[in-house]
Amino acid sequence: MKEYILGISYGHHESSCCLFCSDGSVEYLREEWVSRVKNDFRFPVFSLNYLKIKYPNLELNITAVCLFEKPLKNWLGIGTKKGLSVDNYVNKLKQFKKSDIYFEKSLKKVFKKIPNILYCPHHLSHLYTSEFLLKNKNLNTLNIIMDAYGEGLSGAIYSGYGKKIQLLKEFDTSSSLGILYSGITEWCGFKPNEDEYKIMALAGYGEPKYVDFIERDIIQFNETTLDISINPNYFNFEDSGKETIKHNFIEKFGRLQNDKSILDQQEILNCICSFQYIIEKTVIALINKLLLKHKEITQVFLSGGLFHNSKLVGEITRKITTKILVSPSPGDGGSSIGAGYFAMLCLNKNYIQDNNNPFIGPKIPNIDEHSHLFSMVEVKDTYNKILEILAKDEIFAVFSGYSEIGPRALLSRSLCCNAKSKSALERLNIKIKKRESFRPIAPVIHKKYLYENFEFNDNSIENSFWMGQLIWPKKSVEMKNHPFFHVDKSVRAQVFDHESDLHKKFIPKILQRLLNEGHIIANTSLNIAGDPMVFIPEDLYINCKRLEIQYVLQDDLLYEVL
Numbered sequence: 347m348k349e350y351i352l353g354i355s356y357g358h359h360e361s362s363c364c365l366f367c368s369d370g371s372v373e374y375l376r377e378e379w380v381s382r383v384k385n386d387f388r389f390p391v392f393s394l395n396y397l398k399i400k401y402p403n404l405e406l407n408i409t410a411v412c413l414f415e416k417p418l419k420n421w422l423g424i425g426t427k428k429g430l431s432v433d434n435y436v437n438k439l440k441q442f443k444k445s446d447i448y449f450e451k452s453l454k455k456v457f458k459k460i461p462n463i464l465y466c467p468h469h470l471s472h473l474y475t476s477e478f479l480l481k482n483k484n485l486n487t488l489n490i491i492m493d494a495y496g497e498g499l500s501g502a503i504y505s506g507y508g509k510k511i512q513l514l515k516e517f518d519t520s521s522s523l524g525i526l527y528s529g530i531t532e533w534c535g536f537k538p539n540e541d542e543y544k545i546m547a548l549a550g551y552g553e554p555k556y557v558d559f560i561e562r563d564i565i566q567f568n569e570t571t572l573d574i575s576i577n578p579n580y581f582n583f584e585d586s587g588k589e590t591i592k593h594n595f596i597e598k599f600g601r602l603q604n605d606k607s608i609l610d611q612q613e614i615l616n617c618i619c620s621f622q623y624i625i626e627k628t629v630i631a632l633i634n635k636l637l638l639k640h641k642e643i644t645q646v647f648l649s650g651g652l653f654h655n656s657k658l659v660g661e662i663t664r665k666i667t668t669k670i671l672v673s674p675s676p677g678d679g680g681s682s683i684g685a686g687y688f689a690m691l692c693l694n695k696n697y698i699q700d701n702n703n704p705f706i707g708p709k710i711p712n713i714d715e716h717s718h719l720f721s722m723v724e725v726k727d728t729y730n731k732i733l734e735i736l737a738k739d740e741i742f743a744v745f746s747g748y749s750e751i752g753p754r755a756l757l758s759r760s761l762c763c764n765a766k767s768k769s770a771l772e773r774l775n776i777k778i779k780k781r782e783s784f785r786p787i788a789p790v791i792h793k794k795y796l797y798e799n800f801e802f803n804d805n806s807i808e809n810s811f812w813m814g815q816l817i818w819p820k821k822s823v824e825m826k827n828h829p830f831f832h833v834d835k836s837v838r839a840q841v842f843d844h845e846s847d848l849h850k851k852f853i854p855k856i857l858q859r860l861l862n863e864g865h866i867i868a869n870t871s872l873n874i875a876g877d878p879m880v881f882i883p884e885d886l887y888i889n890c891k892r893l894e895i896q897y898v899l900q901d902d903l904l905y906e907v908l
């Protein structure tokens with residue numbers, strides 16, 4: 347008889363569930379895919395009901411449910427000190443009512459019989475998500491977890507794996523590089539905890555002219571204690587009733603002028619660039635010190651929301667030769683995976699694990715059964731038809747295989763075009779996806795072209811399988827002229843390895859052939875700007891109609907949108 351263990355994360359960022367089955371199968375769901383509410387952070391009731399329908403015996407055979415954090419510890423961890431603003435305490439009371447403190451009560455609304463409930467410490471959820479997705483069984487592993495905050499901390503460092511982990515260091519919220527980055531995101535007029543990737547892209551437009559000032563007055567790294575101190579005269583990390591950016595910061599760096607494009611405000615861009623630079627320098631110094639102190643370490647795993655920053659990860663991996671891997675889902679949205687894995691460890695449930703990869707979302711439904719929405723294109727050779735689409739600078743959708751866990755589309759639910767064509771790329775990026783011009787669309791390139799044209803740390807190349815890091819071209823490489831390069835000549839490529847079982851299994855064969863033959867495919871998520879990724883054929887149809895996409899590739903068959 348099959349048994350199940352369920353991990354859940356919600357309350358802050360994207361909610362998710364991850365179901366582990368004793369037969370070795372795993373299914374991950376992001377609440378926004380099912381609820382259709384972008385960045386849905388509520389209790390994942392839609393996902394749980396989806397799982398209950400798909401697995402009719404789930405409720406009878408569920409061994410445990412594990413939440414990704416300890417709710418009360420998390421609530422008490424920030425904004426509860428004396429002397430904060432009245433608004434802060436009002437916010438805290440509101441948060442209490444909406445928080446995951448009522449986890450058990452919410453669970454009772456979905457499951458009649460409440461299973462064994464466990465709570466995984468916040469940063470261990472990140473650690474175990476990495477451990478599961480990166481298949482770690484190496485005791486000489488260093489886990490560096492850095493995020494905004496969780497349970498009163500902004501990060502932690504552990505060595506080991508499984509039950510053999512050892513805590514080496516914790517960072518409290520006063521040294522949160524995650525909250526600092528969110529504060530700068532808000533200062534630039536973007537949504538904090540959501541739009542940090544835009545700030546990362548903008549950093550390339552600035553000059554690091556404030557680095558000396560920031561190092562002297564704002565952020566210091568102590569090489570002996572490994573503490574990171576951030577001057578509280580510039581940032582407020584505790585009081586939710588006040589802005590994160592303080593008066594002294596505004597005095598030094600000014601304010602965004604709302605009537606001008608941010609790209610025309612060089613001092614703002616210089617400030618962003620300088621903070622990005624210091625964050626990179628600080629984390630690189632931290633890793634170097636740790637590697638010096640712990641000579642037995644052979645690999646470093648990075649997780650936590652800070653490592654969504656693919657420029658940070660790229661700079662780390664090109665400056666440190668040790669194998670350094672970032673989790674394919676480093677933020678809280680992926681933490682249901684770690685929570686479920688933690689429960690398996692606690693309960694000594696050694697479920698077979700043969701399915702740990704970034705494609706553990708549900709199998710993508712067959713669109714053949716929706717002949718009223720899509721019709722198969724009758725051509726002798728689908729490959730040639732795709733070549734024709736690319737040559738005409740047209741865009742096609744991919745809806746095939748298994749859903750990638752995110753945050754990035756990895757050719758299961760993607761919009762694609764010829765990445766070498768400036769006009770196709772601009773049309774896809776700006777007209778169709780309505781993305782800012784400062785964020786170029788990422789290409790998928792074959793590993794052999796990577797070796798020929800880019801400089802990178804071969805030990806850490808796996809990060810590029812899930813677009814976790816930027817890479818930089820070799821000097822005087824002709825490819826730099828391609829339109830997928832960022833202004834600083836970096837590129838956040840998805841690298842395709844024809845020898846990788848992961849790619850052979852999960853990337854449609856036609857796309858594998860295109861990549862093997864030297865084509866470079868632009869790849870962005872299959873959704874309308876501001877909407878969640880498509881999940882069912884009806885979402886696909888609506889998206890294709892609104893985005894004016896004519897073709898969909900599924901399992902090497904091409905369909906036309908009716």
Ligand SMILES: [Fe+2]
Pocket residue numbers: 468472493494495496650651677678
């Ligand atoms: Fe976190």
